[in-house]
Amino acid sequence: MSRPLYRVLNATLQGYTLVAFWVFIAMFLLAFVSMFVFPPLSIMLVFVGLFGLFGAWAGHRVLGLVVGRIARLLLGGGMCPACGETGVESPPCQCAACGGRFGPEGLQMREEATPASPAAMP
Numbered sequence: 001m002s003r004p005l006y007r008v009l010n011a012t013l014q015g016y017t018l019v020a021f022w023v024f025i026a027m028f029l030l031a032f033v034s035m036f037v038f039p040p041l042s043i044m045l046v047f048v049g050l051f052g053l054f055g056a057w058a059g060h061r062v063l064g065l066v067v068g069r070i071a072r073l074l075l076g077g078g079m080c081p082a083c084g085e086t087g088v089e090s091p092p093c094q095c096a097a098c099g100g101r102f103g104p105e106g107l108q109m110r111e112e113a114t115p116a117s118p119a120a121m122p
């Protein structure tokens with residue numbers, strides 16, 4: 001598998017939840033307006049939203065599995081999926097060049113903000 005495909009799919013995965021959130025907000029606004037204009041549409045949108053919730057969850061899950069599989073294939077070949085540097089071990093691992101951390105499923109782990117230690121506080 002190629003690294004450009006990984007980068008496109010990984011970027012899609014990173015923005016997936018925010019896009020899904022805004023799609024559901026837009027559907028809510030459309031349903032609210034149609035409640036006064038064309039009530040059957042708002043009833044239909046309730047069911048579309050309920051089944052769409054499962055669809056959004058399933059789509060995110062499938063995309064995560066695909067991205068993880070491609071990342072594991074690249075890491076298995078010794079290549080970092082994030083920066084293309086060679087000499088990376090199989091997951092879970094961290095790339096020495098870009099600092100990208102990859103979990104056991106091959107998904108890149110996000111950097112989490114470390115809370116300030118109590119000793120550093122005045």
Ligand SMILES: [Zn+2]
Nearest residue numbers: 080083095098
């Ligand atoms: Zn890297």
